[in-house]
Amino acid sequence: MRTRTQLDGVLAQGGGGTHQNRSERDTFAVMYAERLSRLWAVENGLCFGRLDLDDADADVDKTLYIGRIGMSDDEQVRLLIDWRAPVAQPFYRATPASPMGVTRRRHLRTRDRRVTGVDDDLFDLDRLTDDDRATLNGEAALLAALGEKRTGRMRDIVATIQAEQDRIIRSDLGGVLVVQGGPGTGKTVVALHRAAYLLYTHRDVLARRGILILGPNPTFMRYIEQVLPSLGETDVLLSTVAGLYPGLTATARESAEAAVLKGSPRMADVIAKAVRDRQRMPPGPIDIDLGNYTLRLDRRTLEAAASRASRGRRPHNQARAVFVRHILAVLARQAAKQLGRGLLEEDELADLREDLRTEPAVKAALNRLWPYVTPQRLLIGLFSSTERMTYAGLRPAEQDILFREPPRGGASLWTEADVPLLDEAAELLGDIDPAVLRAAALQAEEDLAAARQAEEAERQSEIAYAREVLELTGMSGMVDAERLAARHRGDGEHLTTAERAAADRTWAYGHVIVDEAQELSAMAWRMLMRRSPNRSMTVVGDIAQTGTAAGATSWAGMLDPHAAGRWRVETLTVNYRTPAELMAVAADVLTLVGPELKAPDPVRETGVRPWARRVGGPEELAEVVAGQIVPGGRLAVIVPASHAGPIGAAVTAAVPDAVAGPGAAALEAPVAVLTVTEAKGLEFDSVIVAEPAAILTGSPRGAGDLYVALTRATGALGVVHTGDLPAVLSRCAGLPEDPRDG
Numbered sequence: 221m222r223t224r225t226q227l228d229g230v231l232a233q234g235g236g237g238t239h240q241n242r243s244e245r246d247t248f249a250v251m252y253a254e255r256l257s258r259l260w261a262v263e264n265g266l267c268f269g270r271l272d273l274d275d276a277d278a279d280v281d282k283t284l285y286i287g288r289i290g291m292s293d294d295e296q297v298r299l300l301i302d303w304r305a306p307v308a309q310p311f312y313r314a315t316p317a318s319p320m321g322v323t324r325r326r327h328l329r330t331r332d333r334r335v336t337g338v339d340d341d342l343f344d345l346d347r348l349t350d351d352d353r354a355t356l357n358g359e360a361a362l363l364a365a366l367g368e369k370r371t372g373r374m375r376d377i378v379a380t381i382q383a384e385q386d387r388i389i390r391s392d393l394g395g396v397l398v399v400q401g402g403p404g405t406g407k408t409v410v411a412l413h414r415a416a417y418l419l420y421t422h423r424d425v426l427a428r429r430g431i432l433i434l435g436p437n438p439t440f441m442r443y444i445e446q447v448l449p450s451l452g453e454t455d456v457l458l459s460t461v462a463g464l465y466p467g468l469t470a471t472a473r474e475s476a477e478a479a480v481l482k483g484s485p486r487m488a489d490v491i492a493k494a495v496r497d498r499q500r501m502p503p504g505p506i507d508i509d510l511g512n513y514t515l516r517l518d519r520r521t522l523e524a525a526a527s528r529a530s531r532g533r534r535p536h537n538q539a540r541a542v543f544v545r546h547i548l549a550v551l552a553r554q555a556a557k558q559l560g561r562g563l564l565e566e567d568e569l570a571d572l573r574e575d576l577r578t579e580p581a582v583k584a585a586l587n588r589l590w591p592y593v594t595p596q597r598l599l600i601g602l603f604s605s606t607e608r609m610t611y612a613g614l615r616p617a618e619q620d621i622l623f624r625e626p627p628r629g630g631a632s633l634w635t636e637a638d639v640p641l642l643d644e645a646a647e648l649l650g651d652i653d654p655a656v657l658r659a660a661a662l663q664a665e666e667d668l669a670a671a672r673q674a675e676e677a678e679r680q681s682e683i684a685y686a687r688e689v690l691e692l693t694g695m696s697g698m699v700d701a702e703r704l705a706a707r708h709r710g711d712g713e714h715l716t717t718a719e720r721a722a723a724d725r726t727w728a729y730g731h732v733i734v735d736e737a738q739e740l741s742a743m744a745w746r747m748l749m750r751r752s753p754n755r756s757m758t759v760v761g762d763i764a765q766t767g768t769a770a771g772a773t774s775w776a777g778m779l780d781p782h783a784a785g786r787w788r789v790e791t792l793t794v795n796y797r798t799p800a801e802l803m804a805v806a807a808d809v810l811t812l813v814g815p816e817l818k819a820p821d822p823v824r825e826t827g828v829r830p831w832a833r834r835v836g837g838p839e840e841l842a843e844v845v846a847g848q849i850v851p852g853g854r855l856a857v858i859v860p861a862s863h864a865g866p867i868g869a870a871v872t873a874a875v876p877d878a879v880a881g882p883g884a885a886a887l888e889a890p891v892a893v894l895t896v897t898e899a900k901g902l903e904f905d906s907v908i909v910a911e912p913a914a915i916l917t918g919s920p921r922g923a924g925d926l927y928v929a930l931t932r933a934t935g936a937l938g939v940v941h942t943g944d945l946p947a948v949l950s951r952c953a954g955l956p957e958d959p960r961d962g
């Protein structure tokens with residue numbers, strides 16, 4: 221209320237006054253508005269816990285209230301302790317064996333501002349009154365939270381964080397913390413709470429450098445994005461690998477074998493060779509015709525310039541300056557001789573060099589010999605030329621997999637597996653100096669206009685070059701110098717940390733969190749490690765759930781190349797999502813993934829067995845789906861990618877409001893048809909797995925995929941199949957009654 225009044229007061233002052241008044245007013249308005257939205261975000265369940273402490277320590281209040289944020293009254297008396305504060309820790313960690321000074325822990329359940337339930341854990345029975353004893357109630361808070369219907373968005377768990385999770389959330393900032401855990405053990409939710417905890421505890425570093433959270437797909441990112449605002453955090457960038465390269469969205473699809481090849485660590489060498497390819501000198505001399513006379517660059521001169529430029533490990537585009545300087549010096553001396561002016565003073569030679577630098581024929585030669593190259597151009601050039609691919613070390617069979625025509629029109633060109641390659645290339649190519657870009661683009665515009673007017677055939681190569689520069693700089697069609705300047709000014713003064721980080725490929729994050737980390741390819745890890753030079757990371761995943769063929773089979777394989785000796789593993793062992801009856805079926809499938817793997821222990825039972833039903837085809841399948849809808853609940857039909865089309869069509873035709881495919885709508889809909897990849901990391905009240913045999917055989921990691929599909933439900937699980945039911949699912953019973961008939 222107080223903040224609302226303050227904001228209204230500031231806004232009521234209107235827009236007049238001096239510049240300083242206005243900017244102060246704006247600052248306060250933004251501050252109060254931010255605080256208000258923070259308070260709104262946490263209002264629901266603001267206070268969820270109470271700790272009664274024994275009074276051994278007189279400095280500490282005897283009763284503490286724990287909440288989503290900390291609050292004090294006007295006299296600075298503490299009303300509510302932020303859940304992340306050190307004094308709140310016993311709320312999550314105290315046990316009867318180690319009570320940490322707590323006599324009673326109370327969970328408060330609220331709706332709006334009303335208390336709807338109270339659950340107690342008691343650590344010192346002797347100290348309680350008879351009334352208090354009457355209200356005792358063990359794990360009810362957790363089970364109540366787990367039993368609630370799913371909303372399509374992940375919720376925070378501040379009220380019920382478990383001790384093994386709390387240890388991970390509050391683990392030190394430094395080094396790489398690997399959180400290994402089976403499905404439903406809370407890896408994602410713990411990672412998000414860790415982000416909030418770290419920002420609270422290490423605000424100085426992390427508010428400046430930000431936290432990057434990387435997840436498997438955009439639907440998953442939408443599923444989790446609301447958790448962080450509810451924890452009051454905004455200095456966090458949520459992204460996928462496909463979204464991590466500024467300025468492009470990688471939405472194109474490609475074959476699994478192309479993705480695997482692009483993800484293999486060998487590609488680092490391929491990209492390095494592709495860059496060197498752009499620095500190769502022609503075998504013979506080249507002549508530069510300047511009208512009155514001709515200059516010649518022989519092979520020795522070219523090789524010497526190239527080797528000088530590549531010395532010192534400068535990125536390609538910056539090394540170009542060295543190459544150009546060397547060549548211009550040689551050309552200036554030759555020109556002086558040809559002009560019959562003998563030995564010139566240094567300043568005269570400098571003038572001559574500058575004259576030559578702007579000569580179109582010299583420019584064209586330099587651009588052929590050592591062109592500016594962007595990562596995009598490098599990859600387009602590489603994958604559209606068998607000659608370039610051969611030079612880069614790709615074998616003919618690999619070239620067939622990777623070959624693609626240069627793009628035409630505005631079709632989306634980039635795939636997720638291209639992104640780490642672009643990043644690798646960007647690292648080796650380096651930026652093109654914005655001043656050079658600006659000058660080049662303006663010059664190119666002029667050249668283009670002049671050439672168009674003159675329509676001189678011999679200027680065709682000039683036109684081509686000008687076009688290339690414009691395309692390269694993304695400035696095609698822009699003639700306005702001011703707009704060009706604005707584009708490159710990039711002061712970013714008014715951006716949040718997360719926004720500035722998103723726009724900057726070279727941003728070094730204060731902490732990086734990777735969810736579903738088992739899916740990342742070796743090249744994706746290289747890209748990610750560049751974003752985390754301090755190797756302060758939380759890496760979350762489950763080796764047993766690896767779905768992509770480019771993904772990992774061991775944590776050491778993933779991390780040793782980048783952080784050997786600097787990573788530690790914590791394991792989560794309790795499954796909070798999937799009931800015991802479902803987990804028994806999933807555990808059978810897990811033995812196919814690896815006989816040594818152990819499924820996490822489910823925390824609850826529902827008494828309902830998973831069922832299986834044979835159907836004749838997609839239409840009958842859709843009828844079965846329609847019969848399983850529970851009003852208000854969310855059901856997912858998880859399908860093999862090969863069947864997504866027909867089953868999606870049949871279900872959307874049979875069930876009103878059903879959605880096929882990923883996206884925000886799939887999170888909201890009562891029924892969503894998703895592939896295993898699309899359902900990864902998500903959860904639903906009920907799940908129907910369609911055609912499990914095709915999931916098993918659909919990819920080399922088919923058993924892992926089926927395991928993922930079977931562990932998405934918090935309630936009911938069914939399996940629908942047209943062929944024989946795979947033997948591994950024999951625990952599933954017959955289909956139960958249609959709940960609508962009951």
Ligand SMILES: Nc1ncnc2c1ncn2[C@@H]1O[C@H](COP(=O)(O)OP(=O)(O)OP(=O)(O)O)[C@@H](O)[C@H]1O
Nearest residue numbers: 377380381382403404405406407408409796797901
């Ligand atoms: N301490 C807790 N209190 C209440 N709910 C919890 C707790 N821990 C986990 N959950 C719930 O359990 C479910 C599974 O959590 P989460 O999605 O983070 O698991 P995961 O390990 O990432 O699973 P997967 O690997 O299958 O994607 C979520 O609904 C989450 O809110």
